[in-house]
Amino acid sequence: MKWIVWLMAFAAGAVPAAEPAVQPGNYVTERGWGNLKIESDKSGALKFSIEAMGGNAHSCSLDGEIRDGRATLEAMDPGKPCVVTFKRAADGVAVDSVDPQLCRYYCGMRATFEGIYLKPAPGCAPAALKRARDDFKRLYDRKDYAAARAKLEPALNNCVKTLDWLETGWMRNDLALTQFRLGDAAGCLRTLEPLAADAAKSEAQIRDDLPPSDADNWLPIAKAARTNLRLCAAAGK
Secondary structure (H helix, E strand, C coil): CHHHHHHHHHHHHHCCCCCCCCCCEEEEEHHHCEEEEEEECCCCCEEEEEEEECHHHCEEEEEEEEECCEEEECCCCCCCCEEEEEEEECCEEEEEECCHHHHHHHECCCCCCCEEEECCCCCCCHHHHHHHHHHHHHHHHCCCHHHHHHHHHHHHHHHHHHCCHHHHHHHHHHHHHHHHHCCCHHHHHHHHHHHHHHHCCCHHHHHHHCCHHHHHHHHHHHHHHHHHHHHHHHHCC
16 A cells, blocks of 8 residues: 555656746847737736847737747638747747748748847846936936946946847947047947947948848948047047
8 A cells, every 4th residue: 555655656746847937027139139028917818029120120020818838829821820939948938939931920021039038137128228328318418428427338238138239339339439528538449349340331331231221220320430439549549
C-alpha cells in the first residue's frame, strides 16, 4: 500500500509545470522598431496591441485577446485566420505567428511584428522617454544646459538598446549640442561619433543607401550631425 502511495506521488510530481503566462506590461524590441502592450481587463482577459515599423515607413498594427498564449485574428480568408503566439522569453515576450503569410494582412510590405519584445529598462518606456525629452527641451530653452544634460544623457545611455534609430539620432544631436554649450567639445564629438560616417555623406549618397521615406527621415539628422561635428571640432582646437 505504501508503495502504491509513493508511486502515485512520484507520478504526480513528474507532471511538468505549466509554462507561465505572459505578463501585462509594455515591451519594446531591440532598436525600438516594435512596441507591444499587454493589459488585463476586469474579467482577467489579456488584451494586446502591437505597433511595429519596418523599412520605408511600412508598418504593422494589430490587437486582440491572448488565450492560452495565442491570439486568433481575422485575415483575408475567414477560414484561415492569423494566429499570433506569445511566449515568455528571458528578457520579455517572444511574439511569432503560426503562418506568417496569413498575418501579412496586418503589415506593410517591408514590416513585420515577429520578434523578441523586451521589458524596457527603468525610465525607458515610451511615456517615460517622452517626459524626459520634454523636460530636456524645457531646460535647454531656459539655457539651463547642465540640468538639460543631466536629464538627457542618462536617458540616451540607459535606453539606447530599445530606442529606434531616428530617436537615437535626434537624441545624440541634442545631447552633443548641449555638451557644446557647456564647453565639452570632446564629449560632443564622442556623442556624435556613431553619426559621423553618414554626416560625411552627400544627400545623394544617403538617398542611394536608404529607401525614399527612410532617407527623408534620416537626412535632417545627418545634416544636424554634420553641423554639430563642425562646431565641436572647431571648439576643440
